Amino acid sequence: MNPATTSVFLGGRLQLAQPAKGHRAGTDAALLAACPSPTADDTVYDLGAGVGPAGLAVALRFPGCRVRLVEIDRAIAALARANVETNGLAARVDVLEADVTARLAKGGPLEPASAGHVIMNPPFHLAGTVRPPPDAYRSGAHIHGEEGDEAWIRCAHGLLRPKGMLALIHRADALPRLLAALDRRFGDIRVKPVLPRVDEPAVRILIRAQRESRAPFILLPPLVLHQADGSFTPEAEALHRGEGSVDWQA
Structure with missing residues (x-):
C-alpha cells in the first residue's frame, strides 16, 4: 500500500495528506483553483x-x-475526507465517490443541474498513447478510458445550471479535441495558454466556458509561470499562494 505523507499547499494555507508516490498536488491544482469565482x-x-x-x-x-x-x-477519497476535516471545512465540503464518465441519473450521488461552477483536471493522455505508470492511482489520474474528455465534459454540462461555468486545465495539445467536445454544449469559450517562460511554447491551457451561452470564442493573452532566472512571475506566485484569480478578461 502506498503510504501517505502530509505537505502544505496554497502557500501553507492548506494541509494535505496525499500518497507518498504517484500523482501529487502542484501547479496544475493551484492554477485550476484560481479559475472560478x-x-x-x-x-x-x-x-x-x-x-x-x-x-x-x-x-x-x-x-x-x-x-x-x-x-x-x-x-x-478517504484521504480527501481526512483533508476536509484537517482543514476545518467539513461544514461546506463533501466528498463523493463516483465515476464522472457514467451517465448522470436521478437519485445518484451527482445532482444534475445543481452547480454554478464545475472545475476539473481530467486525465491528460488517451489510452494507448503512453505507457501506463506502475502506480494504479497515478495511471488513473493520467490516462483516460475509452470515452476520454468527451465523457468528462458531458458530466460537467449535466451538473451545471443554465449559464453555469466550467473551468479546466489540460495539456496544450489537447485543445482541438476539447473544443470539439465543448461545441454545442458551451459558449463564451475562453482559452488562456500557460507558458513555462515568455519565449517558450505553451505546455498547459486553461479553459473557461459557459453553459448555454452564445458568446464567441476568445483566445486570451498567456499566463507565464517563470522568469528568466527560474523564479515564479509575480502573477504565478500570487496564484500559487491563493491570493489571486486567473484573468479571464479579453
Whole structure:
C-alpha cells in the first residue's frame, strides 16, 4: 500500500495528506483553483478531485460557497475526507465517490443541474498513447478510458445550471479535441495558454466556458509561470499562494 505523507499547499494555507508516490498536488491544482469565482450561494463540483487540493482551495478562498469533491478511487477519497476535516471545512465540503464518465441519473450521488461552477483536471493522455505508470492511482489520474474528455465534459454540462461555468486545465495539445467536445454544449469559450517562460511554447491551457451561452470564442493573452532566472512571475506566485484569480478578461 502506498503510504501517505502530509505537505502544505496554497502557500501553507492548506494541509494535505496525499500518497507518498504517484500523482501529487502542484501547479496544475493551484492554477485550476484560481479559475472560478463562485458566489456565496454557489455549489462547486471538483471532478476527479484526488485528495482535494483544488476544491479545498476554492472553499478556502470563497467561504460562502459549497464544494463537492468527486473521486472514483476509494483510498484517495478517504484521504480527501481526512483533508476536509484537517482543514476545518467539513461544514461546506463533501466528498463523493463516483465515476464522472457514467451517465448522470436521478437519485445518484451527482445532482444534475445543481452547480454554478464545475472545475476539473481530467486525465491528460488517451489510452494507448503512453505507457501506463506502475502506480494504479497515478495511471488513473493520467490516462483516460475509452470515452476520454468527451465523457468528462458531458458530466460537467449535466451538473451545471443554465449559464453555469466550467473551468479546466489540460495539456496544450489537447485543445482541438476539447473544443470539439465543448461545441454545442458551451459558449463564451475562453482559452488562456500557460507558458513555462515568455519565449517558450505553451505546455498547459486553461479553459473557461459557459453553459448555454452564445458568446464567441476568445483566445486570451498567456499566463507565464517563470522568469528568466527560474523564479515564479509575480502573477504565478500570487496564484500559487491563493491570493489571486486567473484573468479571464479579453
